[in-house]
Amino acid sequence: MPRLRGPTVTLPQGEDAWPLLNAHLFGGNDVGGHNVAPRPDVLPVDWAAIYGREAPLHLEIGYNRGKFLVALARRMPEANVIGIEIRRRYCWRLANVLGPDPEAPRNLRFIWADARAVSGVLFAPGSLTGVYINFPDPWWKKRHAKRRLVTLGFARELSEMLRPGGRIWVKSDVPAIAEEFAEAFAAVPALSPPEAFAEGTLPPTHREATCMAQGLPIVRYHVTRG
Numbered sequence: 744m745p746r747l748r749g750p751t752v753t754l755p756q757g758e759d760a761w762p763l764l765n766a767h768l769f770g771g772n773d774v775g776g777h778n779v780a781p782r783p784d785v786l787p788v789d790w791a792a793i794y795g796r797e798a799p800l801h802l803e804i805g806y807n808r809g810k811f812l813v814a815l816a817r818r819m820p821e822a823n824v825i826g827i828e829i830r831r832r833y834c835w836r837l838a839n840v841l842g843p844d845p846e847a848p849r850n851l852r853f854i855w856a857d858a859r860a861v862s863g864v865l866f867a868p869g870s871l872t873g874v875y876i877n878f879p880d881p882w883w884k885k886r887h888a889k890r891r892l893v894t895l896g897f898a899r900e901l902s903e904m905l906r907p908g909g910r911i912w913v914k915s916d917v918p919a920i921a922e923e924f925a926e927a928f929a930a931v932p933a934l935s936p937p938e939a940f941a942e943g944t945l946p947p948t949h950r951e952a953t954c955m956a957q958g959l960p961i962v963r964y965h966v967t968r969g
């Protein structure tokens with residue numbers, strides 16, 4: 744993967760911008776991040792039209808460089824895969840890398856936005872088969888705690904977006920965060936208790952590879968909607 748500098752971090756334009764959905768959803772690929780709302784005329788989002796087919800929809804939140812997101816799309820060609828990432832440079836870069844690549848998985852799209860703000864609007868109840876939260880930022884400081892990804896409210900929202908049997912998959916190297924998320928999920932009656940899954944069940948993420956190289960322990964679990 745190219746580095747995060749230089750020409751890959753410019754506004755994706757034209758036909759090669761196909762993986763990035765901000766133009767479609769928000770009116771421009773330079774419109775995204777915090778405080779964006781989908782254009783009323785694209786709601787409810789017609790995911791089958793976006794991917795050109797009906798297929799189970801899998802969402803990764805916070806895909807960063809996209810290592811896991813791309814691997815997931817390649818591993819599940821039968822699925823439609825969507826990523827949401829808050830930082831612009833990762834979204835523009837991934838679009839500029841994949842857009843012109845004839846080998847890029849065509850079942851992959853992504854959005855530059857705050858997943859907490861837009862997910863409930865973009866995904867209808869029961870529309871998601873999988874949600875992946877990999878190594879979320881811990882936001883240690885008390886004054887930053889409000890930036891944390893999974894609150895009780897968001898856990899409930901995510902569970903409603905899942906179809907019956909759908910799963911939320913969590914990986915983290917911060918046991919306190921993994922536990923805090925597990926507590927939020929445990930408060931949602933529709934979700935099963937967390938169940939551990941083994942390394943290799945899902946593709947590795949960038950952060951996971953670093954942790955494993957350093958011998959750091961990693962928590963991996965999923966919760967399932969009944």
Ligand SMILES: C[S@@+](CC[C@H](N)C(=O)[O-])C[C@H]1O[C@@H](n2cnc3c(N)ncnc32)[C@H](O)[C@@H]1O
Pocket residue numbers: 804805806807808827828829830833856857858859877878879880892948949950951
């Ligand atoms: C610690 S990094 C982990 C990156 C990657 N998942 C991995 O495992 O290597 C957390 C990522 O989540 C993104 N992120 C944090 N809050 C987010 C939010 N509310 N919506 C979307 N992405 C978010 C960050 O920008 C960052 O790319």
